Amino acid sequence: MPAINASRQHGLLDLPALRKRAKRLLNALNNHQAEDAREQLRTLGLPGPDYRLADTQWLVAREAGFASWPKLKAHADAVAFAARHPGFAADDEATVQHWRCGNDIARNLRTAGFAGAFQMFDDPMVMGPVPALPEERYWRVRGDYVQQAFNLRAEDVEQRQAAQRAALAGLSTDSKLVLWCEADAYDQLFLIRVLASLPGLPRRLELIEADQVPGVERFIGIGQLAPDLLAWLWPQRRALGEDALALARQAWAAYTAPAPQAWAALAGQQHTALPLLGRALARQLQELPGANDGLSLTERLLLGVLASRGELPAGRVFGQLMMQDDPLPYLGDLMFHVLLQPLIHAPQPLLLEGPGEAWAQRPLRLTALAEQVLAGKAHWLDHNPAQRWVGGVLINAADRPWVVSEQGEVWQRT
Template identity: 55%
Template sequence: MPQRPVASTTNGRLNLEQQRKRAKELLPHLKREDPNATLSQAQWQIARGLGFSSWPKLKAHVDALDFAARHPDFIASDEARTTHWRCGNDIAHSLQVAGFRGQFQMLTDPLCMGPVRDLPGDDYQPLRGAFISHAFGLNETEVARRLADEYARLEHLATAQHSVLWCEADAYDQLFLIRALAGLERLPPKLELIEVDRIPGVERFIGIGQLAPDVLAWLWPQRRLVDEAAIQLAKQAWGAYCDPSPVRWAELAHGKHCALPLLAPALLRQLQELPGTRDGLSLTERLALGYIAEAGPVQFGQVFAELMARREPLPFLGDMMFHALLRPLIDGDQPLLVETETHLEWPRRELALTALGLEVLDANAYWPDHSSHARWVGGVRIEPGRAHWTVDGDAQPVWRSARE
């Protein structure tokens, strides 16, 4: 199964003495511009650069992290009966290191890729299993077994005594969240949510999996109860995402939802995986082609690293997921990319644009008119040469007739 992305310039753990040293080193540079500059001003600039409004708030955050690491009080009295849910195994070890004693469960179905329909389990799981095994070159029987096991365990969410969902703000996590909540007929005995879109001191927050164990301990007291409003919103969002039309999905993506405040931005970013009205590219495809055009022949793995580090506005892909998304641009009858050094592992293979790739990137050609592969985004199917849904520059759905 595809894994969660893990990348960052920091793991969230801050050393106050190191920040004090940075402030002292910054002070001479400030004094060149203003002889009256003080150490307090240097500390303020360091704090602002790490995402804090003041040096005291930076210090308070470091103190809170230290306390969480030194004291076991963050462990709930019923923690041994708690089930921690995640859309991957990236925090399983860190939770153990931090002292969590509950069970760990995960749903690895990458709902941000491939066909996602609101179907009964007997129809839904074969649909997802066939996509996952084909996209990632995995054994179909093993994929089916794993999906069946994970979804069977997810059904116990409704009756579990205490469950906690750990999520960040991207489409991978938020789609997992609404899938989990949409399957509930009523509120479980105790269901809580930890969700986060940024961590103070982390310059490029990509996911909870990048965080140090003591930062997970710091997050633990910030969990909140899931209420009925969140469940009803999740049901509405799940139905919209699975629909063959993205109209209801777009309405939710452009709204604000107090019950699940990180949902709309994730839905909006996922909406941009539909073909753009001008070039027919998804945003991921457009960002990748743009970088390859700038960098010349460049290794596959470097393209992924560039998008995760700088260009992707809301990172949601693991490396294997990115590889699978770009394969249709390489393997079709009229490819946009040429792949060389194919005797190497895929991250080390070089990619370059074809002439058609340049035309599409410049919006002088429309990718689905040349593609050999049908593509799904949620419940929306994009079939080459057929009328399909697109999104314009404002991320609004637009119906495109065949061969416009």
């Protein structure tokens, strides 16, 4: 089913192909074939033996993630209409700055017909120290971390930081900007970082935010969507006001603080001004050491993949984490590679890495200690793990580190 499978990744439905599939299914059923489809229709309350095209269209719609064929068609028509009539000129889009936490939609924005300026702010604030410091010191800390963790040239890091700092410094009450975000912590931290940096409410401040897209099986990012879907999202943007700026400043201060109590309090709330923020803060809070095992949620999940499936290439572990296991995935592949290193190279490691030309091809397997930690017979913080940061919180196993329960309660381990 290539038309269905492709559309469930990028969201752009191929209606002619889906109609043909429904007709082929109907012919197969009438020729006493397609037993799987027949069984699905029986489960849906259509025992047959005679079927109509509407029945197989219903089945095709359900396979594509819709409740019915009319709902599938209505969504496809809405996307097509948005692509043909984007309304960019009426919205004065050409004078807008489009802000995004990466360059994943820059090309598709142009393809879809957007004409405004594009601004990337891609500091991965889900990783490494994000402390509450004066701007100069803050950027130096972030630059040092990114350079070391990702093995980048100092000149490249400085150049990228300079562009992002200049873009932030250029924002004013006369600015017109639209921010494009999804629900994960990477994006939501980008959102509060930019909003908290604003000197006041700009002339135009709008947010395009998505945590799901109809027909997309596993929506993990706006960057996976076809260009026409960006045009479809455009009319769904909404204006942000002073309440969003105040919440962003509060959340940014909480995330960068050396203790996570204020962060944990925000993570447990629903925020009307920024409705996806609470869940993202709660997911990121689980990157603190778990009270029961000392593992972050990401570490626990990736170890769990290997525990259930045995030795696997690192790329396969990453794929399962992103597409199945993580409740709110936020990692890129290189970020995942960085996260693996302390688990492999610790004095008492949790992972053993086999040979391979590229890191994603190298097989990973659990050590005996990892199996004990997963079984609740050992605690990772008792085995000298590397010092690490989550937001402004420094985690040093030897110095009463902050830990988190599954329910999001935080305290210092004694």
